[in-house]
Amino acid sequence: MPDSLIDLQQVGMTYVAASGPVEALADISLRVGAGEFVSLVGPSGCGKSTLLRIVAGLRPATKGVVNVTGRKVTRPIPDIGMVFQQPILLKWRSILQNVLLPAELAGRDANGLRKRALQLLDMAGLGGFAEKLPRELSGGMQQRAALCRALLLDPPLLLMDEPFGALDAMTRDDMALELLRIWGETAGARKTVLFVTHSIAEAVFLSDRVVVITPRPGRIAADIAIDLPRPRTVELRASEAFGRLSLDVFRTLTGRTEGSVAV
Amino acid sequence: MRPGAIVSQYWPTVALFALLLGLWELAVTVFEIRAYLLPPPALVWDALWNADFSWGPHLWITSLEIAGAFFMAAIVGVMLGVAIAWSPLIANALMPFLVFVNTLPKVAVAPLLLIWIGYGILPTMVMGALIGFFPVVINTAVGLSQIETDMLDLGRVFSAPKWKIFLKIRIPNALPYILSSLKITATAAVVGAIVGEFVASQAGLGYVIANTQSSMNTAVAFASLIWISAVGLALYGLVVLVARLWAPWAEGVE
Ligand SMILES: Nc1ncnc2c1ncn2[C@@H]1O[C@H](COP(=O)(O)OP(=O)(O)OP(=O)(O)O)[C@@H](O)[C@H]1O
Ligand SMILES: [Mg+2]
Numbered sequence: 116m117p118d119s120l121i122d123l124q125q126v127g128m129t130y131v132a133a134s135g136p137v138e139a140l141a142d143i144s145l146r147v148g149a150g151e152f153v154s155l156v157g158p159s160g161c162g163k164s165t166l167l168r169i170v171a172g173l174r175p176a177t178k179g180v181v182n183v184t185g186r187k188v189t190r191p192i193p194d195i196g197m198v199f200q201q202p203i204l205l206k207w208r209s210i211l212q213n214v215l216l217p218a219e220l221a222g223r224d225a226n227g228l229r230k231r232a233l234q235l236l237d238m239a240g241l242g243g244f245a246e247k248l249p250r251e252l253s254g255g256m257q258q259r260a261a262l263c264r265a266l267l268l269d270p271p272l273l274l275m276d277e278p279f280g281a282l283d284a285m286t287r288d289d290m291a292l293e294l295l296r297i298w299g300e301t302a303g304a305r306k307t308v309l310f311v312t313h314s315i316a317e318a319v320f321l322s323d324r325v326v327v328i329t330p331r332p333g334r335i336a337a338d339i340a341i342d343l344p345r346p347r348t349v350e351l352r353a354s355e356a357f358g359r360l361s362l363d364v365f366r367t368l369t370g371r372t373e374g375s376v377a378v
Numbered sequence: 379m380r381p382g383a384i385v386s387q388y389w390p391t392v393a394l395f396a397l398l399l400g401l402w403e404l405a406v407t408v409f410e411i412r413a414y415l416l417p418p419p420a421l422v423w424d425a426l427w428n429a430d431f432s433w434g435p436h437l438w439i440t441s442l443e444i445a446g447a448f449f450m451a452a453i454v455g456v457m458l459g460v461a462i463a464w465s466p467l468i469a470n471a472l473m474p475f476l477v478f479v480n481t482l483p484k485v486a487v488a489p490l491l492l493i494w495i496g497y498g499i500l501p502t503m504v505m506g507a508l509i510g511f512f513p514v515v516i517n518t519a520v521g522l523s524q525i526e527t528d529m530l531d532l533g534r535v536f537s538a539p540k541w542k543i544f545l546k547i548r549i550p551n552a553l554p555y556i557l558s559s560l561k562i563t564a565t566a567a568v569v570g571a572i573v574g575e576f577v578a579s580q581a582g583l584g585y586v587i588a589n590t591q592s593s594m595n596t597a598v599a600f601a602s603l604i605w606i607s608a609v610g611l612a613l614y615g616l617v618v619l620v621a622r623l624w625a626p627w628a629e630g631v632e
Binding site for chain 1 (some may be wrong): 526528529531532533534535536537538542543546547550551553625627
């Protein structure tokens, strides 16, 4: 795959903590093509957040090689949008100022991006909250603001760590559709997305591929291609193909190969 | 706070204060204590407004010294704190030196300051700054390092240069710590100003007190003390107010 944007080869990560070493990831080899939407699913603590940090260049892997856009990653890579597992909004800035932060930090014209920031907030259903402080927003609202912040500079690569984790089911589905719209807006120049989620349905609905990771140390258990047609619609969720793929992911995730029966 | 709440919170203080004033007046009369030992409250009250000199210039000088000491301590303290948090090399170089300066008895340094800087209000300001700068340094440095890794990662993800991460993330994040140390510095600045005036001065509230030793005008000394604490309280209140306005998200950080 010559145009693979992210290329991980035998990546391993061992944290050295006071209580001893913790092996978070082992032997992860993964390629993500430009414009691909890839989801990572796996049990809590299997190293998904760790993997995103390694790809972003925030933490060096202790083993293996990490390449992004053909270059070896040794420090934080430019032009990415990252949604952390926590919203991490600066509590002294209004929501709008928080969304504009990337522009200020990267030395771009923040004032010129105000309109875009407000549009993003509108899209995320936060239109009336631009001037509020983060503490005046609920956890789910803060998470949506963090999503707007990641999208502000229209980055070609998005790393998203459970961006919808704190949302109710309905808002979650709406946001997923919005995300797909933003992702597919400019066909041919689609963003590359690495998306962590605990929701199998969400992963299948959004992705081109779902990568299932094993419990710690995280290894790739399966890389499941989601060959559902695009654009994806809500009706698709009721289809037989959607159900079959979801079951595939579920079985790999839980390690059950037989149909399980609830009594 | 509702007026009712203010009354119910503060009436015991006011009552105790009134009681003590009453006892003081009574004691002075009953035991016929001489005024130069313990002037009755009425005499102090009188001195507070109608001394045989004007309080104005003294109040002004001392306030100026206190304000100067405070701002010097604040500015130098924050700058040193930022420098220490900026690089471990700077921290290692500076810290032992700062600790040494902080352990010096400042009163003992006062005569030296006079030799170096000369007479006037400047040595007194420097004195106050010397007493008050250390907590600012420490709190600034601690506040700057007390930051979640996630928040720093946020800055790194957006390829921000180090100085911008300081300016936009770390310093605002440390603001509650810095502001709370300034409350300590506000008190220290008062001490410094008065000590400085004791050592050498031609005017100021400390100078007034030093002078009453020879004139035996104890009521004036009492009055001067009251003025000093009024200035100190005003500065402290101002710092608290600024902290509330400037960092309203930091309520409860002490
Ligand atoms: N800074 C750290 N120091 C030491 N150990 C860490 C650190 N960060 C993560 N770990 C360990 O690495 C493992 C993977 O953590 P990680 O946060 O990547 O998991 P995760 O898959 O994102 O989990 P979750 O779904 O709960 O968010 C965990 O066992 C965790 O204890
Ligand atoms: Mg995680």
